[in-house]
Amino acid sequence: MIEIVETGPFNTVQDLGRPGYRDIGVSASGAMDPLAVKIGNILVGNAEGAAVLEIQTFPFRLIFKRRSAFVVSGTDGNPLLDGIELLPWYAYNAEVGQVLELKQPPKLARAYVAIGGGVDVPCIMGSRSTSLRGNFGGNAGRPLEKGDRITVGEEAGILPIPASGLGVVEPAVALRAFFPRSAEGSLLIRALPAGEHRLFAGDGEAFWGQTWRISSRSDRTGYRLSGDPVVPMETVEMRSHGVVPGVIQVPPGGEPIVQMSDANTAGGYPKIAGVIECDLWRLGQARIGTRLQFVRSSYAEARAIEQAVASYIEDVRRTSGLIKRALKAMA
C-alpha cells in the first residue's frame, strides 16, 4: 500500500496500454515512455508490463505503507527518499513510513514510479492504464489525488534489491548510437511517410526540412507542433479512418499534430507521416517548448532500432537477475 501525500494534476496509473479496442472507440492509453516502464519494472523484479505511476506534474510525494522495492525511471531528476537524494533508474528499498519525493526534473517531462509487486488496480480490458477520456481504468478512472491509498501487489518470489541499490546505464546513454541529437541540440525523431504524404509539395520538404516546436496545446492525447504551416497541394475530403499513436496529421491550419498515448481512435485529417515506435518514448519525454526535427526513416532502420532496444531490455533483465542472485547467495 502507498498513499499519495502531494500531487499535481494529471498524474495517473499507467502500464503498457490497452491495444485492440480501437474498433469500439477505446484509446490504447498506456505510458508515454514505455521503455522507462519496462526497465523500472525489470529492475524492481516485476513483469515488464506491471502498472506504475506516471508523474508529469511536480512536486509529487507518496508514503510507503509497506516495505517495498521501488524504482524511479524515465526522468533525469534525482528522487528523494526521506529527503536523501537517490539516483533515477535505480532500484532501492523503502521502509514503512518513508516518503518518496519527486521534484520538477531538469529537462525531461515524465517520471515513472515502479513498485515491487506492481500497482494493483483492477485490470480492465487487459490493462491497468487510466483512460482519462473514458473515465475508467487505473485509480478509479481519474488522476491521482492527495490522500489516495493505492494497493500494491505481493512481492512474492521477487529477489531482494541490494542494500545500496541496483541500477542501469539509462537507455539514452546505453543506446546513444541509435538515438541521435542534432548538432544544434534539437530532438531528432524518425518517421516514415504516411498515407497522404504525396499531397504535400516537394516530397513534403516543408515538413521534413524545418525545426518544429512542441506547443503548449500538447498533452497525452497529442502534441501540436508550431512552425511554418505545411499545406497540401489540394484539399481532400477524407472519411474518418483509424489513428494510432505516432500518426502525424496535418489539420487545415497546417501545423501538424502527433498523436500520442491517449490518441483519438479515428480522425479525418491527412496523415503526412508516422513516428517510428522506438522513437515515441523520446517524444513522450519531450516537454512543451522542445525543438524537434523529423528525420525520414526506413522500415529497415526502424527494425534495427527496435532490435537494439529489445536486446538492451533483455540484457538488463538477464544481468540484473544474475547480480541479484549472486549477491543473495553471498549475503
Place this chain on the structure above:
Amino acid sequence: MSAIDFSDPATIAFLTDALTAAGVAGLEISAPSGQLRIVVSSAGEAKIGSNRSAQPGSVSPVLVRAPLAGYFCVAHRSGSAEVSSLPRAICATDVLGFIRVGPVLLPVSAGRSGTVTKLLAEADAMVGYGAPLFEIEVQS
C-alpha cells in the same frame, strides 16, 4: 554488515576449515579492530596470525572492496566529470563508485563514515570480486 569477531577461535577454525575444503591457499581480513591472516600450508595445516590494533581510537585505514566482478566506474554517468577530489569526508551510506556489468550498475557504498584518502582502482578497469577500490581512514 554485522560485526564478526575475527579474534574468536571458533570463527578462525570455521574459516580455516572452509578454506581447506574450498582448496583456497589463504585469506587476509582487515577490519578496524585488527587483522587476521590465515595461510593454508600444502600439508593441510594452517598458520594463523592475528593482531589487534595496537591503539584503539587511532586512525586506521580500511579498504572498500568490489562487491562483484565487473567494470569499475567512479561516477554514475559515463563521461561526466563528477569525480570528486581526494581526500574527502564521507558517511556510511555515501556511494563512492559503481561496478558495471553490461548495462547494470551496482553502487559501491562506503559502509562506514570517515575520509576517503585513496582511489585504488583505475576508472573503467575490469576488477575482480574483492578487489580494493578505495581506502578510507576511519576515526574509531
